[in-house]
Amino acid sequence: MNPNTMVVAHPDHPLYMELIKHYRVRTIDEALNTYEPCDLVIDLSPLRTQKKFLFLKELSKTTKAKIISDLTLSWGEWILKYAPQVGGALSTLFYAPNKAFEYTLREPHDADLKKAIDQFAEVMQMKAVEHKNLALSFHYPRTIAMIVNEAYFALGEKLATAEAIDLAMKNGVNYPLGPVEWGDKIGLHYVAQLLEELNTITRDERYRLSTELKLHAFKNL
Amino acid sequence: MGQGIAQWFAQQNVLTEMVDQNHDFAKKSLEKIHQSFDKLEASGKLKSTDVQTFKKMITVKTLEEVDSKADLVIEAIIEDLSAKKKLFAELDNKMSSATVIASNTSSFPITLMAQGLSPERKKKFLGLHFFNPATIMKLVEVINGMETDKSLSSSLIHWFNDKKKIACECSDSPGFIVNRVARNFYGEALRAVESYDEQKCREVDNVMKEVGGFKMGPFELMDMIGIDINYSVTESVYNAFFQEARFKPHRLQRDMVAAGRFGKKSGKGFYNYES
Numbered sequence: 001m002n003p004n005t006m007v008v009a010h011p012d013h014p015l016y017m018e019l020i021k022h023y024r025v026r027t028i029d030e031a032l033n034t035y036e037p038c039d040l041v042i043d044l045s046p047l048r049t050q051k052k053f054l055f056l057k058e059l060s061k062t063t064k065a066k067i068i069s070d071l072t073l074s075w076g077e078w079i080l081k082y083a084p085q086v087g088g089a090l091s092t093l094f095y096a097p098n099k100a101f102e103y104t105l106r107e108p109h110d111a112d113l114k115k116a117i118d119q120f121a122e123v124m125q126m127k128a129v130e131h132k133n134l135a136l137s138f139h140y141p142r143t144i145a146m147i148v149n150e151a152y153f154a155l156g157e158k159l160a161t162a163e164a165i166d167l168a169m170k171n172g173v174n175y176p177l178g179p180v181e182w183g184d185k186i187g188l189h190y191v192a193q194l195l196e197e198l199n200t201i202t203r204d205e206r207y208r209l210s211t212e213l214k215l216h217a218f219k220n221l
Numbered sequence: 222m223g224q225g226i227a228q229w230f231a232q233q234n235v236l237t238e239m240v241d242q243n244h245d246f247a248k249k250s251l252e253k254i255h256q257s258f259d260k261l262e263a264s265g266k267l268k269s270t271d272v273q274t275f276k277k278m279i280t281v282k283t284l285e286e287v288d289s290k291a292d293l294v295i296e297a298i299i300e301d302l303s304a305k306k307k308l309f310a311e312l313d314n315k316m317s318s319a320t321v322i323a324s325n326t327s328s329f330p331i332t333l334m335a336q337g338l339s340p341e342r343k344k345k346f347l348g349l350h351f352f353n354p355a356t357i358m359k360l361v362e363v364i365n366g367m368e369t370d371k372s373l374s375s376s377l378i379h380w381f382n383d384k385k386k387i388a389c390e391c392s393d394s395p396g397f398i399v400n401r402v403a404r405n406f407y408g409e410a411l412r413a414v415e416s417y418d419e420q421k422c423r424e425v426d427n428v429m430k431e432v433g434g435f436k437m438g439p440f441e442l443m444d445m446i447g448i449d450i451n452y453s454v455t456e457s458v459y460n461a462f463f464q465e466a467r468f469k470p471h472r473l474q475r476d477m478v479a480a481g482r483f484g485k486k487s488g489k490g491f492y493n494y495e496s
Contacts, residue, residue, distance in 0.1 A: 096432045096433065096434070097433065097434035098431060098432055098433070098434045100431050100432040101432065102428055102432055127431060127432075129427065129428055129431045129432055130424075131424060131428055132424060133421055133424060135413065135415075136412075136413075138428075139409075139410070139413055139424075139425050139428040139429065139432075140428055140429065140432045140433050142409050142413070143405065143406060143409040143410065143429065143433070143439075144433065146405035146408065146409050146467075147402060147403070147405055147406060149467075150401065150402045150404065150405060150467065151402050153467075154394075154398065154401065154402060157392075157394060158392060159391050159392050159394050159397075159398065159401075160389060160390060160391040160392070160398055161390075164389040164390060164391060164398065165389075165398055165402065167360070167387055167389050168360055168362060168387075168389040168391075168398040168399050168402075169398070169399060169402055169403070171352075171358070171359045171360040171387045172352045172358065172360035172362070172398070172399040173352075173399055173403055174435075174436050175435070176433070176434035176435065177434075179402060204466065205466035205467075206408070206466040206467045206469060208466070208467070
C-alpha cells in the first residue's frame with residue numbers, strides 16, 4: 001500500500017481489483033468530500049471532458065497534491081491546456097492486450113511525475129508507453145473504438161456473424177483480438193462514450209455510433 | 222496474388238491451370254512457384270516427394286486451352302470492373318454449366334460483376350477473397366452475391382476448412398469484412414498525425430504495437446501494402462458507401478501518393494527505406 005498516493009477510480013474500472021491491492025482507492029464523491037493528505041492523486045475516473053474538467057477543478061480545491069489524470073474519455077489537449085493542476089495524463093480505461101498504457105506529461109515535465117508514472121506501471125505490472133503529442137485523444141482507445149464501431153455497423157447490416165468478423169480480422173490481418181471480442185473486453189459503454197465524446201468535440205460524422213453498438217452498450221450499462 | 226492462390230491449390234493436390242493475358246508472365250509465375258517449392262523443400266518444410274507431386278499439379282495454359290470442365294475458376298486479374306466483366310462473359314460461354322466462377326476482388330460487388338452472366342451461372346458465381354501471401358494467410362472471405370446459391374458457398378466453406386483455411390462467409394457489401402473493418406486502423410492514425418511528421422508516425426506505430434498488440438503499426442503497414450494501394454482501397458470503399466464519413470480518405474494519403482512516396486516499394490513512404 002502506497003500511503004502517499006490516492007487513486008480515484010470507479011469499481012467498474014478494468015484495473016479496480018488490482019488497484020485496491022496496492023492503493024488507497026476512493027470514489028469521486030469520497031475524493032471530493034473527504035480530506036486525506038497525499039502527495040499524488042492518480043485520477044482514473046471515467047469522465048468525459050466537461051465533467052472531468054469540473055471534477056479536477058473541485059479536486060484541486062481539496063488537495064495540493066500533484067495530479068495525473070486518466071483522459072481516455074476526454075479531450076486530452078483541452079484538459080491539459082485549461083486544467084493546470086494536471087501534470088500528466090494516462091489512458092488505462094480500455095483493456096489492452098499487451099498490459100500497457102499510454103501516458104503523456106505536461107512539458108516541461110516534472111521529473112517526479114515521470115517517476116510516479118513509472119512506479120504506477122511497475123506496481124500494476126504494466127508497461128507505460130509515452131505519447132508525446134496528445135491532441136484529441138490517446139491513440140489506442142480512439143482507434144480501437146472506431147474498429148469496434150465498424151464491426152457493429154457490419155453486424156447491424158448482417159454483413160457477417162460476430163464470430164466470422166472476429167475470425168476474419170484475426171486471420172486476415174493478424175489482429176490480436178477480433179473487434180467484437182475486443183469490444184466485450186473493453187466494455188461497449190466505454191467504447192460508446194468515447195465515440196460520443198469525439199463526435200461532440202469534432203462534430204465529425206465519422207464518429208457517429210452504430211445503432212447496433214448503442215443497443216448493446218445500453219444493455220451493458 | 223493469382224500466383225499465390227495457384228500455388229496453394231497445387232499444394233492441396235488440386236489440378237491447377239494458371240492463365241494470364243501475358244502468357245510469358247504466367248510462365249514466369251510458374252517458375253517462381255517452382256522456386257518456392259524448392260526453397261520449402263530445402264528448409265525441410267516440404268518433403269521431396271510432395272514437391273514433385275505439387276509441381277505436376279500446376280501447369281500454364283492460355284484461356285483457349287483451359288479445361289472447360291474445371292470445377293472452379295478463380296479470377297485474380299487487375300481491379301478493373303470492365304476488364305473483369307469481359308472476362309466473366311468469356312468464361313460463362315466457355316466453361317461447362319457446372320463450373321463455379323469466383324472472383325478474388327477486394328472491392329467490387331459480386332452482384333455487379335455477375336450482371337451479364339446467364340441466370341444459371343449467377344447461382345454459381347461468388348467471391349473468394351484470399352489474403353496475401355495466400356500460401357500462408359489462412360483467411361478466405363466467401364462472399365455471396367444476391368443470386369449465389371447458398372448451398373454452394375456452404376460446401377466451399379467446408380472444403381476450405383478441411384484444407385486448414387479459415388473461410389468466413391459474408392454478404393456482398395463494399396470491402397467485405399476485412400477491408401471495411403480495418404479502414405479506421407489507418408484512418409484514425411492519419412487523423413492523429415494530421416500532416417506528415419515522421420516522429421509522430423513512429424509514435425502512433427509504437428503505441429499500436431506496444432499497447433494494442435498489433436504486429437505492425439498503421440504507418441508501417443501502409444508503407445508495406447503501398448500507400449497508393451491503401452489510398453485506392455479507401456477511396457473505393459468510401460465511394461461504394463456513397464461518401465460515408467467513416468471511410469473518408471485523408472489528404473495526407475493523397476499528398477503522399479502525389480509525392481511518389483508509395484512506401485517500401487518506392488524507397489520512401491512514411492519512413493525512408495533508402496539506405
